[in-house]
Amino acid sequence: MAVPPSMRFDFVNSPAIRYFFAVAEAGSFRGASEQIGIAASAIHRQIGLLEKQLNVDLLVRGRRRDGVKLTSAGELLLYRVRLAMHQIGVALQEIEGIRGAASGKVSVATTDALAQDIFSIFLRDFSRRQPNIRVEMQILDRRRLIDALVENQVDVGLCFDLPVRVGFRSLAEFQMSSSVLVPVDHPLAGRAHTTLGECAQYPLALPIEGDNLRGILNQIQIASRIRPRVVLSTNSFVTMRDAVAADVAISIQTRLRGAFANRDPRLVYVPLKDTIARYSLLTCCVPAGRQLSPEAGLFVQDLLQALHEELPEV
Incomplete structure (x- = not known):
């Protein structure tokens, strides 16, 4: 709601609001004068000007x-002044946090699916907390990710x-549970x-x-004598x-939970009941013997907290 011109007051540059707050908190002009070190007469005068400007008695x-x-x-x-002062205090704390926040670079290795499902959500919140x-x-x-960890090329890796x-x-x-990923209208x-x-019939x-999953399917083919028809290998x-989603094939993938779950309405996850392929392990790891930088330590700490909140740990 716009403030009428007759009621506009220079609240930023005028001490009237600060004096009013001091008097309201102290319960007297004398008490306010002692607390803020301003003569009681000056406090009287400023609050009087404020009341005249607002055309209402405040005290x-x-x-x-x-x-x-x-x-x-x-x-x-x-009431409103207290709310405003609280918000200003919060803003000052946030500014101080930004000024004193860690800075630098964190190198991460992961797969395309995990980048899409987990990191797209995690980085949104992390970047707000640690903008520097x-x-x-x-x-x-998976193979190249392992090499990057072993060769100390990245700070942290996340992979199945x-x-x-x-x-x-x-x-x-x-x-995590393994599932068959099928189109929404699939049998x-x-x-x-x-x-x-x-x-294997589709x-x-x-x-x-x-890949581990491809090895499992090879074992199933040997055991069941069913030869899968692979139309895409990637x-x-x-x-x-x-x-x-394009109804070209079905696939076997791990279904994440909570905030990280894939919610594409074109896709349905059907749980697998084969013992050999029922579960996958999502692992967060770092190079052995590497001392993480402060910024990498913050990143790993926040990432593990986010994962613990959404996923079942072994």
Whole structure:
């Protein structure tokens, strides 16, 4: 609501509001004078000017013009002044936080799907808290991500199903359910669960040779004598998702939970009940023996907290 010209007052440059607040808090002009070190006569004069400008009494003066009580207008103004002072205090704290915040660069390695599902959400909040930290993210397949960790090229890595290996150490592992990703109108879309054998009856989009998931499917093929029809082989899980959304194939992917869940309305996740492929481990890790910089330490701390809040840890 716009303030009428007759009621406009230079609240920023005038001391009247500060004097009014001091009197309201102290309960008297004398008490306010002692607290802020301003003569009582000057306080009287400024508050009088404020009342004249607003055309309303803010204080009920005592007989000796010392003790005061607030009028209803004074109570309203005091309430709003307190709110404003609180907001100013919050702003000053935030400014101080920005001025004293860590700065520098954090290098991260992850897959395209995790960059899309987790980091797109996490970085939004992290960048607000730490605006002076620049995140450098490399999108890598699992093999190249392991190499980047072992060769000390990145500060932190986030990936599924990393092997136990010298050269990097795990900070946390989260157990995720494996599912079959199908179009919303696919015959499997309404199922409570399915099997790898049933999936082999449909065109598949799968990871390239050497990936754990591809190895599992090879084992299923040997055991069930069903040869899957692979129409797309790639190291990009986002590309596999796009193929499913376009009804080119179905795929086997890990379903994240909570804020990180993929909510594409074109896709449905159907849980797998095969024991051999039921779960995947999401691992957050750092190079072995590497002393993280302060900014990398902040990043890892915030990332682990976000993951713990949304995902089940092993």
